[in-house]
Amino acid sequence: MTAPILEIRNLHAGVDGHEILKGIDLTVRAGEVHSIMGPNGSGKSTLAQVLAGRETYQVTAGEVRYQGKDLLAMKPEERACEGVFLAFQYPVEIAGVRTSYFLKTALNAVRRYRGLEPLDAVEFLAKVKDRMKLVDMDERLLNRAVNEGFSGGEKKRNEILQMAVLEPKLAILDETDSGLDIDALRIVADGVNRMRGPDRAILVVTHYQRLLNYIVPDRVHVLVDGRIVRSGGKELARELEERGYAGVEGQPAGAPAVGV
Amino acid sequence: MTALATGTNEYLEDFARLERREGGNPAWLAPTRKAAISRFAEMGFPTMRDEDWRFTNVAPIAGAVFRRAEPAAPGLEDIRPFLLGATARNRIVFVNGHFAPALSLAARGPDGIGLMSLRRLLGEAPDALAAHLTRYADYRRHAFTALNTAFFEDGAFVRIPAGQVVEGPIHLLFFSVPGAEPTVSHPRVLIVAEPGSRATFVETYAGLGDGVYFTNAVTELVAGEGSVVDHYRVQQESEQAFHIGMTRLHQHRSSNLASHALNLGGGLVRSEVHAVLDGEGCDCLLNGLFVLRGDQHTDNHLRVEHARPHGNSREAYRGILDGRSRGVFTGRIVVHKGAQKTDAKQTNMNLLLSDAAQIDSRPQLEIFADDVKCTHGATVGQVDEDAIFYLRSRGIGVEAARSLLVYAFAAEAIRHVKIAALRERLRALLLARLPYGHLLEELA
Numbered sequence: 281m282t283a284p285i286l287e288i289r290n291l292h293a294g295v296d297g298h299e300i301l302k303g304i305d306l307t308v309r310a311g312e313v314h315s316i317m318g319p320n321g322s323g324k325s326t327l328a329q330v331l332a333g334r335e336t337y338q339v340t341a342g343e344v345r346y347q348g349k350d351l352l353a354m355k356p357e358e359r360a361c362e363g364v365f366l367a368f369q370y371p372v373e374i375a376g377v378r379t380s381y382f383l384k385t386a387l388n389a390v391r392r393y394r395g396l397e398p399l400d401a402v403e404f405l406a407k408v409k410d411r412m413k414l415v416d417m418d419e420r421l422l423n424r425a426v427n428e429g430f431s432g433g434e435k436k437r438n439e440i441l442q443m444a445v446l447e448p449k450l451a452i453l454d455e456t457d458s459g460l461d462i463d464a465l466r467i468v469a470d471g472v473n474r475m476r477g478p479d480r481a482i483l484v485v486t487h488y489q490r491l492l493n494y495i496v497p498d499r500v501h502v503l504v505d506g507r508i509v510r511s512g513g514k515e516l517a518r519e520l521e522e523r524g525y526a527g528v529e530g531q532p533a534g535a536p537a538v539g540v
Numbered sequence: 541m542t543a544l545a546t547g548t549n550e551y552l553e554d555f556a557r558l559e560r561r562e563g564g565n566p567a568w569l570a571p572t573r574k575a576a577i578s579r580f581a582e583m584g585f586p587t588m589r590d591e592d593w594r595f596t597n598v599a600p601i602a603g604a605v606f607r608r609a610e611p612a613a614p615g616l617e618d619i620r621p622f623l624l625g626a627t628a629r630n631r632i633v634f635v636n637g638h639f640a641p642a643l644s645l646a647a648r649g650p651d652g653i654g655l656m657s658l659r660r661l662l663g664e665a666p667d668a669l670a671a672h673l674t675r676y677a678d679y680r681r682h683a684f685t686a687l688n689t690a691f692f693e694d695g696a697f698v699r700i701p702a703g704q705v706v707e708g709p710i711h712l713l714f715f716s717v718p719g720a721e722p723t724v725s726h727p728r729v730l731i732v733a734e735p736g737s738r739a740t741f742v743e744t745y746a747g748l749g750d751g752v753y754f755t756n757a758v759t760e761l762v763a764g765e766g767s768v769v770d771h772y773r774v775q776q777e778s779e780q781a782f783h784i785g786m787t788r789l790h791q792h793r794s795s796n797l798a799s800h801a802l803n804l805g806g807g808l809v810r811s812e813v814h815a816v817l818d819g820e821g822c823d824c825l826l827n828g829l830f831v832l833r834g835d836q837h838t839d840n841h842l843r844v845e846h847a848r849p850h851g852n853s854r855e856a857y858r859g860i861l862d863g864r865s866r867g868v869f870t871g872r873i874v875v876h877k878g879a880q881k882t883d884a885k886q887t888n889m890n891l892l893l894s895d896a897a898q899i900d901s902r903p904q905l906e907i908f909a910d911d912v913k914c915t916h917g918a919t920v921g922q923v924d925e926d927a928i929f930y931l932r933s934r935g936i937g938v939e940a941a942r943s944l945l946v947y948a949f950a951a952e953a954i955r956h957v958k959i960a961a962l963r964e965r966l967r968a969l970l971l972a973r974l975p976y977g978h979l980l981e982e983l984a
Contacts, residue, residue, distance in 0.1 A: 332933050357938065377948045
């Protein structure tokens with residue numbers, strides 16, 4: 281068994297005293313792809329945001345270890361530099377900041393943190409153009425303001441591009457399939473699949489099973505009302521698609537895994 | 541005349557002394573100067589009871605005694621940081637209100653234009669100025685314009701002959717070298733772009749060293765029929781300085797004028813732009829950026845008058861306020877009777893970086909025509925926290941993220957600057973003024 285990248289134990293979190301995550305336990309190891317599925321309002325996005333360090337949410341109990349370190353003690357930018365990446369469900373538009381500048385600033389911040397020399401303009405451009413091929417992205421988008429005027433599909437591709445440029449150890453994809461047509465979905469999924477590797481863990485947060493036809497997970501976890509109520513292999517996703525979430529609700533956490 | 545308004549005595553005595561001198565006061569100008577000083581005596585300095593000055597207290601100017609500034613002699617190295625590089629082949633420099641020929645530069649050959657000191661021209665060929673000088677900026681309604689009109693001794697005159705296209709910016713620089721005692725200068729600029737000409741003008745107002753002084757500047761710019769004029773006014777006075785600037789723009793038929801006001805310096809600043817679209821089919825863009833910190837106060841006062849039909853005006857001002865600074869934006873659009881098919885749009889967006897900073901923004905529309913389109917909008921906000929989190933989640937530190945977003949907000953105004961050297965210079969100035977701006981080194 282490979283080393284755990286992410287270990288979540290009894291995580292409780294919420295907003296202004298309203299508890300959303302009610303005791304999450306989850307271990308993701310290097311090389312694995314896990315999926316968190318669940319109905320709307322189950323806490324999927326909250327989990328993704330808490331892992332990325334969003335200060336809107338308060339952690340009230342539990343711990344999260346990332347490569348053995350206390351993740352919750354780190355600022356969002358430290359987490360990113362340590363190799364945690366969140367692909368946003370709603371990527372933010374930033375007027376006046378060119379995509380190329382944004383990517384270069386981010387990459388060089390991460391490189392400096394990791395003790396690497398910052399890339400100069402030529403090296404950076406070579407790298408980013410190479411990674412753009414991964415998600416079939418138009419190079420002209422580099423000269424546009426970050427996400428401004430991007431279509432839904434372009435925004436999601438831009439998220440995967442950032443992931444490919446920053447090369448995280450743990451990538452969390454939050455509803456990456458939402459708002460994508462089938463062609464765009466395939467492109468984005470291909471991009472993610474090419475990022476799969478023995479040193480990297482990927483957590484796919486999604487409402488629908490559709491994305492998991494393309495990004496086939498090693499493990500599937502069902503999140504209902506802030507708790508993981510069931511875990512299993514990739515078959516679990518299909519079962520959920522057929523029977524809906526109603527079938528799994530109310531089952532105790534830690535129910536026996538299906539398959540694998 | 542009844543009792544004099546407070547704070548005006550010094551000026552009236554000074555004017556009496558000035559009048560006894562010979563030169564710089566041709567027959568057609570003398571009565572105007574006299575009318576201006578008596579109008580000033582009647583009005584006195586504005587107070588906060590005046591609607592147009594509601595948010596700006598000029599008592600520190602009214603109550604102070606300023607001596608007329610003496611000539612000073614900075615070297616080329618002192619002013620080099622303010623210059624625009626090799627493309628600016630025409631440059632006229634004034635120090636403490638006095639022409640500095642050694643620092644000035646006039647292109648020869650095809651770029652040759654009429655660029656000279658007003659004082660020299662008033663002495664040698666004053667009639668060349670009679671048609672325009674003091675004919676636009678209204679001293680009857682504005683105490684500071686009245687003072688400038690009464691007192692100006694020197695300044696720049698630029699004439700672009702009809703049909704001429706001037707490559708490269710024409711740079712007018714006004715430096716103040718603060719002395720031991722507070723000083724005042726009244727720089728005056730007259731720009732005449734004759735019909736069909738094209739040119740770019742940059743006015744720079746800057747302090748060389750810290751100290752208290754008062755710059756009371758008036759610019760009159762005439763855009764002739766079909767001319768295309770780009771005008772920039774960069775204000776970088778000392779943060780203890782008082783700066784009152786009146787820019788009076790007068791547009792003739794089918795002229796296209798863009799005027800950019802970039803206010804970065806000064807302690808107490810009034811930046812006034814009064815544009816009159818006095819011909820059919822004029823295009824007018826007023827773009828502004830003010831970046832304030834500490835105790836700086838900047839009052840942007842705009843008046844756009846659509847006097848003829850089919851005029852198009854755009855006002856876009858952006859403010860960034862930190863510390864205990866105070867900003868004011870007043871944008872008045874006046875559409876005269878008969879100025880049909882006017883299309884006027886005004887926006888003012890402000891970013892507050894501290895709880896103590898304050899902005900008052902007010903649009904004022906006076907419309908006397910019935911087939912017009914006038915819109916206005918103002919926003920006041922803080923830096924977007926969602927955007928900060930997005931940047932942080934990509935490894936960019938919180939200070940750099942905040943700074944980047946503030947920079948990006950200002951960059952939207954700088955984007956419109958067409959002179960590459962000026963744009964780069966403004967970017968560098970901005971980064972130097974922003975908290976944690978040095979963290980944005982990737983911008984270089």
